[in-house]
Amino acid sequence: MDTIGFEAHDHKGCVRDAIAAVEAHCTRHKLQFTPVRRRVLEILLSEHRAMGAYEILDTLRTEGLGSQPPVAYRALDFLVTNGFVHKIERLNAFIACTHPGQDHTPAFLICRQCDAVAEAHAEPSKGMLGRAAADTGFTIEQAVVEAMGLCPQCRESVHPCA
Amino acid sequence: MDTIGFEAHDHKGCVRDAIAAVEAHCTRHKLQFTPVRRRVLEILLSEHRAMGAYEILDTLRTEGLGSQPPVAYRALDFLVTNGFVHKIERLNAFIACTHPGQDHTPAFLICRQCDAVAEAHAEPSKGMLGRAAADTGFTIEQAVVEAMGLCPQCRESVHPCA
DNA sequence: CATCAGATGTTATGATATCACATATGGAGA
DNA sequence: TCTCCATATGTGATATCATAACATCTGATG
Structure with a gap:
């Protein structure tokens, strides 16, 4: 993973x-x-x-x-x-x-509570973005993909009812 | 579209x-x-x-x-x-x-030459990002998806050989 | 050893964004 | 009506992020 x-x-x-x-x-x-x-x-x-x-x-x-x-x-x-x-x-x-050195398009999961950041892997050329680009003739050279939300730990602490 | x-x-x-x-x-x-x-x-x-x-x-x-x-x-x-x-x-x-008012996750195609920006539609919960989030227990609330590259017009002018 | 590209040191400034506090405005309820 | 309050706005100051411009250094190359 x-x-x-x-x-x-x-x-x-x-x-x-x-x-x-x-x-x-x-x-x-x-x-x-x-x-x-x-x-x-x-x-x-x-x-x-x-x-x-x-x-x-x-x-x-x-x-x-x-x-x-x-x-x-x-x-x-x-x-x-x-x-x-x-x-x-x-x-x-x-x-x-x-994973430095390897060619890749990074994506990030950013916790709004504790600011922790996890790097994942995106493939922007696939999926809807790539399709939209292809449809309009846009050439993607680089992409920023950043998701904001709650990491597992902070999600716990926000729901102390469990 | x-x-x-x-x-x-x-x-x-x-x-x-x-x-x-x-x-x-x-x-x-x-x-x-x-x-x-x-x-x-x-x-x-x-x-x-x-x-x-x-x-x-x-x-x-x-x-x-x-x-x-x-x-x-x-x-x-x-x-x-x-x-x-x-x-x-x-x-x-x-x-x-x-398309204001509608609930949506925007994605953008940004031309590095002329700074034109086109809004497309992303579905970050699907695809690799959504899978990575699910795997780690991260809850995505919002996402930034921005592709840099060349729009059709600028792509033309960069390749005058055609 | 002259030259030159690339890296660094330093001053100044530009560009983006927010804080803090004062003032106005408009609606809900006494 | 008057008071209270939430929301919006006006304004000065300042925080935060980033780069321009130019001098200097260092190591590789011819």
Whole structure:
């Protein structure tokens, strides 16, 4: 299954593996996985949640890795462009990809209560959206799919009657 | 068909009809369709494109209907909440709904070249997203579906070789 | 070792959105 | 009618998100 965001898991391992995967991908594609870029990805992987650019920047600042917004935004731009991090448009925030390197169209399940975000897999070219695009001659290059709602935990706490 | 955004149409008529539909809906549901709210909707309907809040505010300002951001944002909030206007997260912009009053989950086709936006219809509960949500126990309340790409016209102009 | 592309540092500013509080308006009930 | 209250609006200030512009550095390449 793709959706892993609402379950416990081996966190240290997932951070380590993701960094290794990105490192390998960068080497293979001659991309510069610089200290700032690596650190931003590490922060997002460790926190395992959607974070704003300025929140990330705060951490960088305490570590002497850059203190001005462009530093964070440039690193994020690199990571997003290469598919290692996704932007959650709805939250103006960023989250580490759960399977970096693989070509995919992410979809997100966002809890409005606790802000937890789970990454799932969308296939926008199939389904109604793809059909509508085909009908009108629109060429889809990229898609944002974000569902808002309640995660299992918060759903419980909202219904204490059970 | 739902997707009408890339084709010519009777524009005056569509503005008039939409306003009438919203007016009726507000009367039926005891909602206040005030001058500012009406004017913001008219602007969006007339322009028939995604507009930023401050761009709308500029127009209001010249008409003496309010000059501070909260005026525009409050009207937009009302219109979005009641489904008369949709927010395009990807553009931080707003667009009038093409079939107001009806309960629906909109999806958008956004041209990256000319910024034209077409509204289509999504059914997020079906398909992979709905399945992923069901699998994890996530309850979808609302969804953002936005496809970026090239509209038919811009696709032509990018490929002049044909 | 000259050059150049790409990355980073830094100042300033632009763009989007909300808070907080004052004021107005219109309907329900005393 | 008058009071109360919910809802809407006016306004100044500020929070939050993002980029422009330009200087500097560093490492690869010819």
